[in-house]
Amino acid sequence: MHSFNDEGELLQEEKDTINLLSNIHLESLHFDAISVVTNIYRVAQGLRNKMEREVLSEYGLSWTSFSILYDLWIWGSIETKNLAKSAGVTKATISNITKTLEKKELCYRKVDNRDRRITYVTITNRGKQVMEELYPYFHKGEVEIVSSLSLEEQKSISKLLRRVIKENGF
CATH class of the missing domain: 1.10.10.10 (Winged helix-like DNA-binding domain superfamily/Winged helix DNA-binding domain)
Structure with a gap:
């Protein structure tokens, strides 16, 4: 039904989403696409909130x-x-x-x-x-935000996100 690794590190929110959406009978429900978009959104919001709180607020x-x-x-x-x-x-x-x-x-x-x-x-x-x-x-x-990723992982994510940006004209 989806290609998540059963032994992978799904977030609880992803598990809950999969459980809920699995009950919806849509022809083509792409859990991987849902996961990518949801996680990009969560990272963007988290990054924004962290930087506003810890860095930008000092400068108003x-x-x-x-x-x-x-x-x-x-x-x-x-x-x-x-x-x-x-x-x-x-x-x-x-x-x-x-x-x-x-x-x-x-x-x-x-x-x-x-x-x-x-x-x-x-x-x-x-x-x-x-x-x-x-x-x-x-x-x-x-x-600090990307410190848990290797340099190679950082480059890979950047390359993939650039492709999404270009393909969608963001």
């Missing part, structure tokens, strides 16, 4: 505001449409978060002189300083 940043500031740190200035795509949020969310980041003097917005419909967000020197101070702590958290 949410996960999304950090993501936006990180993109600005890397690229300097980005059109709001592209910033929204990169952060995986709407332009309205970008607008709200950049207002907050502007109040903290971490970035500023500027309307394009040639096309008033286009707005760019640019990191400030203060924003760069915050990122240069914050990022080593953030990176330490990244390393």
Whole structure:
């Protein structure tokens, strides 16, 4: 019925899901796909919560505001449409978060002189300083989160996730 290893390390939530869904008579229920998507979601949520609680809260940043500031740190200035795509949020969310980041003097917005419909967000020197101070702590958290995986396993997961990202246009 499914290809989970009976002696594998299924999480209790996966066992409960399998037990519940096994009673649903669908033509093609793919437990492996359910497991992959569910575990990606749980890792993403757990990572986000851990980093917000242990690293970002000290700087008064949410996960999304950090993501936006990180993109600005890397690229300097980005059109709001592209910033929204990169952060995986709407332009309205970008607008709200950049207002907050502007109040903290971490970035500023500027309307394009040639096309008033286009707005760019640019990191400030203060924003760069915050990122240069914050990022080593953030990176330490990244390393801790995957510390139970070998380097080869980390590379393998990254490669597989990149393929999922590319195939789905995320």
